[in-house]
Amino acid sequence: MFNLKNNIHSVIVGLTASGKTQGIVLPTIYLNGKSTAKPNMIVTDPKGELYNLTSGFLV
Secondary structure (H helix, E strand, C coil): CCCCCCCCCCCCCCCCCHHHHHHHHHHHHHHHCCCCCCCCCCCCCCHHHHHHCCCCCCC
């Protein structure tokens, strides 16, 4: 996982249980959360799973 300083837009597409959340989305959220730049993120989370996993870390 790389943290690039350019503005980057991403769309993650994959089959159910293909590892999107664990392999791409969560590491990206944690990486951006630890960044000193504190970039903005828009994440679609209809079930609230990502919120439950990351809300304490990001506050």
